[in-house]
Amino acid sequence: MTDIRDYLKAKERREQNQEHYKAKIRRHRLTAFYRVLLVALALGILVVVVWLQHKNHIYTEYEIVRTLERESAGGATQIRLGDAVLTYSKDGAHCTNLKGETLWNQTYEMQDILLAVCGDVLAIGEDNGRNIYVQSSKEKIGSFSANMPIRNLAVSAAGKTAVVMADTDSAYLKIYSPEGEGLGEGEATMEQSGYPLALSLSPNGELMAVSYLYLDAGIQKTHIAFYNLGEVGGNFTDCLVSAYHYSDLFVPTVIFADDDTAFAVGDSRLMFYQGSQQPKSAGEFLFSGREVRSVFYSDKYVGLVFYSTQGEHLYEMEVYGMNAKRIGSYGFDTEYTDIFFEKDSFVIYNETECMIITLEGIVKYQGSFHKPVRLMLPAGLPYQYQLLTSRSADTIRLK
DSSP states (O other), X not given: OHHHHHHHHHHHHHHHHHXXXXXXXXXXHHHHHHHHHHHHHHHHHHHHHHHHHHHHOOBXXXXXXXXXXXXXXXXXXXXXXXXXXXXEETTEEEEEOTTOOEEEEEEOOOSSEEEEEETXXXXXXXXXXXXXXXXXXXXXXXXXXXXXXXEEEEEOTTOOEEEEEEOSSOEEEEEEOTTOOEEEEEEEOTTTTOEEEEEEEOTTSSEEEEEEEEEETTEEEEEEXXXXXXXXXXXXXXXXXXXXXXXXXXXXXXXXXXXTEEEEEOSSEEEEEEXXXXXEEEEEEEOTTOOEEEEEEOSSEEEEEEEOSSSSOSEEEEEEETTTEEEXXXXXXOOOSEEEEETTEEEEEOSSXXXXXXXXXXXXXXXXXXXXXXXXXXXXXXXXXXXXXXXEEEEEEEO
């Protein structure tokens, strides 16, 4: 009996020790879990604090982190072309990288230049001329001559070019390959479709939008027509897949932001369209009585600049998302030569000063340049920019 009792007591002690050991393991695991949780919470708070500081940080000056010497021709116009810079004038055009190295050069003689850009591809021609040059930021793609005087043009990211041509009584729309091969054409008259006032090609070249102006019983009207230039369009008469009519409206701007989103700006409203095959109306915004001074856009946003009616600022920019949602209104006084969107902010600048505003309305920076700037563009990192002057390309960082 003694041996049995001793055995049972020993067994009970072993079981108690095991339970105690298990409890210690559980406490250790809980302690480790809470430590990890506290560390994660602390890191999360730190990230939020850093993010809030970055979000609310106001920059007051900038430093030049790199300078490269470069010469810019006087009297020429410079614009951004992808990650390069296009310089053009009446005598020719050339494209350079940010180091000032020439990527290509094209000579011509033109008076009234017509320029269409899609991403890093451009088509350049002359109003009432016939020659068209299609180039990318890296190389020449092709050139051709239209068979009638040119009035307007649009280009896709692959170099497909839509051209409005005119003779005495009619206007003609013709689609060309970069090498000048005719891919389709049609006639437009005021009595039938109206005059093609503006046009745009989707980046992939599958869709074309045209704004037609016409008169109906003496009333000025517009219709926006969408043509599908791919297989789907073959199932429709003249490839016309959708059209929208507007009374007493003048629409000089129609633009594809991407392959399935387009917008049009008239003298009293902004219209959005969505669809990669047969675009549909996605939303409209009226601004009757206010004159649109400028239109700026990216693949995410479109901004319309008006003279301010509030009296607090000289200008006011209404910003909309490409999802046809209004984002906000922003007042400013800077006399601008250009405005561009960068992520969730926009940059306003002229030759002597710059202003950066977030879409939440925070003025992140406002200041003067050290020397006259001809072109400003993003440098790839947050709040770093390239400033092109007549003699240099400066990379700056706000601080």
